[in-house]
Amino acid sequence: MLVSNAVHIWRESDGDYHIEWRASHPDTQVTVEPVIASSAAQAHYDADTERARVSGLTPANRHFFRVRDQHGTEVLAAERKLGMQGTPNFRDFGGYRSVDGRLVRWGFLFRSGQLSNLSDQDVALLATLELDLVCDFRRLEEQEADPSRLPVSNPPRIASLPISPGSNAQFFEQLGGQFGDRQAMFDFMVEINRDFAEAQSETYAQMFREILDVEDARFLVHCAAGKDRTGFAAAIILLALGVSQEVVMQDYMLTKRFFSPHQEIDRLRQKYQMQQMETESILPMLEVHEDYLSRALMAIAQNYPSIEVYLEEALGMGSTEVAHLRARYLD
Numbered sequence: 208m209l210v211s212n213a214v215h216i217w218r219e220s221d222g223d224y225h226i227e228w229r230a231s232h233p234d235t236q237v238t239v240e241p242v243i244a245s246s247a248a249q250a251h252y253d254a255d256t257e258r259a260r261v262s263g264l265t266p267a268n269r270h271f272f273r274v275r276d277q278h279g280t281e282v283l284a285a286e287r288k289l290g291m292q293g294t295p296n297f298r299d300f301g302g303y304r305s306v307d308g309r310l311v312r313w314g315f316l317f318r319s320g321q322l323s324n325l326s327d328q329d330v331a332l333l334a335t336l337e338l339d340l341v342c343d344f345r346r347l348e349e350q351e352a353d354p355s356r357l358p359v360s361n362p363p364r365i366a367s368l369p370i371s372p373g374s375n376a377q378f379f380e381q382l383g384g385q386f387g388d389r390q391a392m393f394d395f396m397v398e399i400n401r402d403f404a405e406a407q408s409e410t411y412a413q414m415f416r417e418i419l420d421v422e423d424a425r426f427l428v429h430c431a432a433g434k435d436r437t438g439f440a441a442a443i444i445l446l447a448l449g450v451s452q453e454v455v456m457q458d459y460m461l462t463k464r465f466f467s468p469h470q471e472i473d474r475l476r477q478k479y480q481m482q483q484m485e486t487e488s489i490l491p492m493l494e495v496h497e498d499y500l501s502r503a504l505m506a507i508a509q510n511y512p513s514i515e516v517y518l519e520e521a522l523g524m525g526s527t528e529v530a531h532l533r534a535r536y537l538d
Contacts (some may be wrong), residue, residue, distance in 0.1 A: 218290035320433030
C-alpha cells in the first residue's frame with residue numbers, strides 16, 4: 208500500500224518532474240497523473256524503483272499530482288522543489304501533517320537560497336507564486352552585493368532581517384592556520400545553529416511579526432544558500448504549526464538532496480577569502496547535517512521546558528499568535 212506521507216515531488220530546471228514514493232508492499236502498483244490533464248504530459252515509470260518522471264507540462268506554472276495505488280490510497284501533492292535555474296534549493300515547505308492530523312497548506316510557505324541569479328524563466332515562475340512577503344536573512348553586505356531579482360509587477364515586500372551568527376573572521380583567527388581541520392569547521396557550524404536559537408531570537412520573532420502582519424501571507428524565507436539561517440526559520444515555523452520534530456528534521460535534510468556543496472565551493476572561497484583552505488575543510492559550511500539543527504533544538508530544550516514556551520517567551524508567539532498562524536496555514 209502507498210505510504211501517504213512518503214511521496215516526494217521535485218522539478219528539474221528543464222521542466223521534468225520526478226515523483227518518488229514508498230509502499231508497504233513490493234507488489235503495490237502506483238500511478239501518477241497531473242491534476243490538470245494535459246495531452247502533452249507523459250509519465251515514465253522506472254520498473255526497478257518507486258519512482259516516475261513526468262515530462263511535457265507547462266514550465267511557467269506549478270502543477271499538482273494525484274498519486275494512487277490499486278487499493279484506493281491517494282495522495283494529492285505539489286512539487287516540493289521548484290525547478291529554479293538560478294537557485295537550486297527553492298522549496299515549498301507545506302504539505303506536511305501536523306501531529307493532530309491537519310495539513311500544512313501547499314503554496315503559502317517557501318524557502319530558498321539567494322535570488323540574485325534567477326533567470327527570466329525563474330522570475331516568471333516566481334510571479335505565479337503571488338508572494339506577499341520575502342524575509343531575507345542575509346547580512347546587509349550580502350543583500351547589497353547580490354540584490355534579489357523579483358517580479359516587476361506586484362513584487363512582494365522585502366523584510367530585511369540580517370543574521371550574522373558568530374564571527375567568521377574570529378573563527379579563522381582561532382584556527383591559527385590549521386586550515387586542514389574539517390572537524391573544526393563542523394563544530395563551528397554546530398555552534399552557529401545553537402546561536403540561532405539562543406542569540407537570534409529577536410530576529411526570528413520579527414519574522415513571525417512580519418508574517419502575521421500580512422493577512423493570509425504567501426511568504427518566502429531565504430538566506431544565501433537556503434540551508435542554515437533559512438533552515439532554522441522553516442523549522443520553527445513548522446514547529447509552531449504543530450508538525451513533529453521528526454518531520455521537521457526530514458524537511459531540513461532535504462537540502463542534502465537538492466543542494467550540491469561542490470558546486471558552491473568557488474563562490475564560498477571568494478566570499479570569505481578561503482583560497483588557501485582545503486576543500487574538505489570548507490565543505491561543512493556548505494553541507495547539511497542532522498547535528499546542526501539538533502544543536503539548535505537542544506539549546507531550546509536546555510533553556511525552556513517546551514517548544515511552546517520557547518515560542519511564547521523568546522519569539523512572542525503566545526497561544527493567540529499560534530492559533531492565528533494555524534488557522535491561516537493548516538487545513
